[in-house]
Amino acid sequence: AQSVTQPDIHITVSEGASLELRCNYSYGATPYLFWYVQSPGQGLQLLLKYFSGDTLVQGIKGFEAEFKRSQSSFNLRKPSVHWSDAAEYFCAVGAGEYGNKLVFGAGTILRVKS
Amino acid sequence: NAGVMQNPRHLVRRRGQEARLRCSPMKGHSHVYWYRQLPEEGLKFMVYLQKENIIDESGMPKERFSAEFPKEGPSILRIQQVVRGDSAAYFCASSPRDQPQHFGDGTRLSIL
Numbered sequence: 501a502q503s504v505t506q507p508d509i510h511i512t513v514s515e516g517a518s519l520e521l522r523c524n525y526s527y528g529a530t531p532y533l534f535w536y537v538q539s540p541g542q543g544l545q546l547l548l549k550y551f552s553g554d555t556l557v558q559g560i561k562g563f564e565a566e567f568k569r570s571q572s573s574f575n576l577r578k579p580s581v582h583w584s585d586a587a588e589y590f591c592a593v594g595a596g597e598y599g600n601k602l603v604f605g606a607g608t609i610l611r612v613k614s
Numbered sequence: 615n616a617g618v619m620q621n622p623r624h625l626v627r628r629r630g631q632e633a634r635l636r637c638s639p640m641k642g643h644s645h646v647y648w649y650r651q652l653p654e655e656g657l658k659f660m661v662y663l664q665k666e667n668i669i670d671e672s673g674m675p676k677e678r679f680s681a682e683f684p685k686e687g688p689s690i691l692r693i694q695q696v697v698r699g700d701s702a703a704y705f706c707a708s709s710p711r712d713q714p715q716h717f718g719d720g721t722r723l724s725i726l
Contacts, residue, residue, distance in 0.1 A: 543718050594713060596659075597670070598662070598670070600715075
């Protein structure tokens, strides 16, 4: 069965520091991969997606992610974190017969210290 | 540029009552999905619908839960005879034919 692992439940970084959030997936075929961000009391906002092609994907708010098939990973990165980036981040893989059933990781809560 | 609209944002029900959650997809989106976010359990897929059709309901509990997406009007997630364990945030997402899915702000359901 498809699954997504986000090994870090909480991460704290200083404002201006770089960020990498880890995501590993288990999926038989070429996956559809996503990163979403959720602020408290809000819905999920799509940061970026990977369907095929270039393995380095650019997203909104200065985020990027790299698909590494050999490591079954899709880690999210940002070179310089802003206080407004504090939120919960979810990695997801598109599963099911149509690829439309999102399977989410448990999420990583990002704290930003000034 | 309206996104996915869910209402109500907050819903309180007593045990045994019915809860009806509504979702209007983004303009031009014909696919709707429902997810549930339970405390400490993360987001879980419930059901995937197109207009007048349920495509994948593999995540729906076998009893008390149903979903529809009629030809006209919003998608409805219906929970009959609610129990305390149904307390959660329920998110709707929509997409065009293919990905990606765009999410609403959710309905927080509380059961007294």
